[in-house]
Amino acid sequence: MLKPTTFSASPYSIDQIQLFQGADQAIVRKLVAPCPIIHVGQGQPLTHATRALFIVLRGALSVATDFRTNTTDGSVSKILPGESVGEQTVVDEEANLSAITALEDSDVLAIDAGTVWKLIDESNGMARNLLRLMSFRIRAANAQLRRRQKVGEFYRQMSMVDGLTGLYNRAWLNELLPQMVGQAHGVEQPLSLIMVDLDHFKKFNDSHGHLAGDQALRAAAQAISNALRPSDFAVRYGGEEMMVLLPDTGADVAVVVAERLCDRIRNSVVFHDMRLPMPHLTASLGVASLAEGQDEQALIASADAALYRAKEAGRNRVVAA
Numbered sequence: 001m002l003k004p005t006t007f008s009a010s011p012y013s014i015d016q017i018q019l020f021q022g023a024d025q026a027i028v029r030k031l032v033a034p035c036p037i038i039h040v041g042q043g044q045p046l047t048h049a050t051r052a053l054f055i056v057l058r059g060a061l062s063v064a065t066d067f068r069t070n071t072t073d074g075s076v077s078k079i080l081p082g083e084s085v086g087e088q089t090v091v092d093e094e095a096n097l098s099a100i101t102a103l104e105d106s107d108v109l110a111i112d113a114g115t116v117w118k119l120i121d122e123s124n125g126m127a128r129n130l131l132r133l134m135s136f137r138i139r140a141a142n143a144q145l146r147r148r149q150k151v152g153e154f155y156r157q158m159s160m161v162d163g164l165t166g167l168y169n170r171a172w173l174n175e176l177l178p179q180m181v182g183q184a185h186g187v188e189q190p191l192s193l194i195m196v197d198l199d200h201f202k203k204f205n206d207s208h209g210h211l212a213g214d215q216a217l218r219a220a221a222q223a224i225s226n227a228l229r230p231s232d233f234a235v236r237y238g239g240e241e242m243m244v245l246l247p248d249t250g251a252d253v254a255v256v257v258a259e260r261l262c263d264r265i266r267n268s269v270v271f272h273d274m275r276l277p278m279p280h281l282t283a284s285l286g287v288a289s290l291a292e293g294q295d296e297q298a299l300i301a302s303a304d305a306a307l308y309r310a311k312e313a314g315r316n317r318v319v320a321a
């Protein structure tokens with residue numbers, strides 16, 4: 001590393017430094033004069049013993065902010081000549097967690113914390129610029145955080161939804177069903193579950209093709225979704241098996257709902273193209289309601305047993321446990 005020079009002994013001028021725009025030139029020049037200029041080689045880290053504000057005079061720095069600061073969340077920003085980095089560290093006296101490296105051979109003016117405070121005290125213009133800059137950085141960091149939260153929530157929701165049918169998936173069920181069962185037991189409210197299994201679906205695929213099978217699954221899922229209240233949930237349990245959860249619903253009403261679902265699936269339109277043969281789509285449904293002391297596995301098993309009986313009894317029908 002080259003021997004550091006001071007700002008006053010360098011060819012640089014304060015005119016090119018953003019923080020000093022509109023500030024009292026004489027005061028700034030006097031206070032900044034003894035500050036060192038650090039030469040940082042390309043790819044080298046910027047290391048400095050004390051807390052300081054760094055201003056790029058030549059070259060460029062890359063700042064990778066540590067996610068622990070919650071500021072720019074791991075993103076990398078580039079600091080160009082005239083721009084600064086490290087204001088926040090100086091002002092809040094927290095350690096600087098950013099990793100600063102030179103993107104090219106750079107000259108960097110280091111203004112120690114004491115001098116920064118003197119500049120703030122003695123130059124309103126500099127104080128105003130600093131406030132503006134920090135406010136901008138905070139807004140940018142907040143905006144980034146909100147974007148990240150939105151993206152995170154989007155992916156979380158996506159990971160809970162079945163891609164083919166748009167119904168909730170098993171991951172959602174595994175997370176939510178135990179909670180719903182616990183809640184129903186806790187407040188002593190009924191909870192019903194309907195297992196829906198498309199009939200002879202293997203034959204459907206074989207006769208009409210797998211893509212038509214997919215379309216039939218979508219049509220059945222749509223028919224189910226359209227027939228439910230907003231407080232009910234439809235889940236793709238696996239393959240051609242779907243599940244409906246009816247909170248605060250007893251066995252009698254659940255059977256009525258299941259009959260409605262059975263009708264809607266039977267009448268669902270798989271292809272809107274009338275030139276194609278109308279495939280016959282039906283489903284068998286098993287209904288169970290949460291019994292005292294029953295957990296979610298037992299509830300599912302009970303609905304499954306009812307579904308099995310519906311298949312045995314000739315399909316295209318509802319059987320209650």
Ligand SMILES: Nc1nc2c(ncn2[C@@H]2O[C@H](COP(=O)(O)OP(=O)(O)OP(=O)(O)O)[C@@H](O)[C@H]2O)c(=O)[nH]1
Nearest residue numbers: 197198199200201202203205210211213214239240
């Ligand atoms: N097209 C399509 N088919 C699926 C999908 N998931 C499962 N299947 C098919 O669904 C069929 C289920 O067959 P089985 O479990 O034998 O049951 P089934 O033919 O419906 O007979 P029953 O249930 O007894 O009426 C299999 O052929 C699976 O390949 C899917 O996402 N798309």
